Amino acid sequence: MFISVLFLLPTAFPISGTNFNYTPVAFLVVLGGTTIWWVVSANRWFKGPKVQGTAEGAVFSREEMGALLDLAAKGIRDLVQAQRDALERR
Numbered sequence: 323m324f325i326s327v328l329f330l331l332p333t334a335f336p337i338s339g340t341n342f343n344y345t346p347v348a349f350l351v352v353l354g355g356t357t358i359w360w361v362v363s364a365n366r367w368f369k370g371p372k373v374q375g376t377a378e379g380a381v382f383s384r385e386e387m388g389a390l391l392d393l394a395a396k397g398i399r400d401l402v403q404a405q406r407d408a409l410e411r412r
Contacts, residue, residue, distance in 0.1 A: 330349065334341040382390070 330343070330346045332341070332343050
C-alpha cells in the first residue's frame with residue numbers, strides 16, 4: 323500500500339510540465355470511469371462474487387461426496403503414474 327502512494331508523488335521539484343508525474347491523472351480517469359459505469363449500469367445487475375463450496379443450493383449426499391472423492395483419488399493416482407511413466411522414458 324505504501325509503495326502505491328509513493329507512485330503518486332512528484333518525481334522532482336519544482337514541478338513543471340516536463341517532470342510532472344501523470345500517474346494521479348491516470349488513476350483519477352480510471353476511478354472516474356469506473357464510478358460512472360457503476361452509477362449508470364452496474365449497480366442494477368451486479369450482485370457480487372458468487373460463493374462456491376457452500377450448501378446454498380443443493381447439498382451432496384454422503385454417497386455423492388464419496389463418489390467425488392473416489393474420482394479425485396483415482397485422478398491423482400493416474401496423474402502420478404503418468405508422471406512416473408514419463409520420467410522412466412527419459
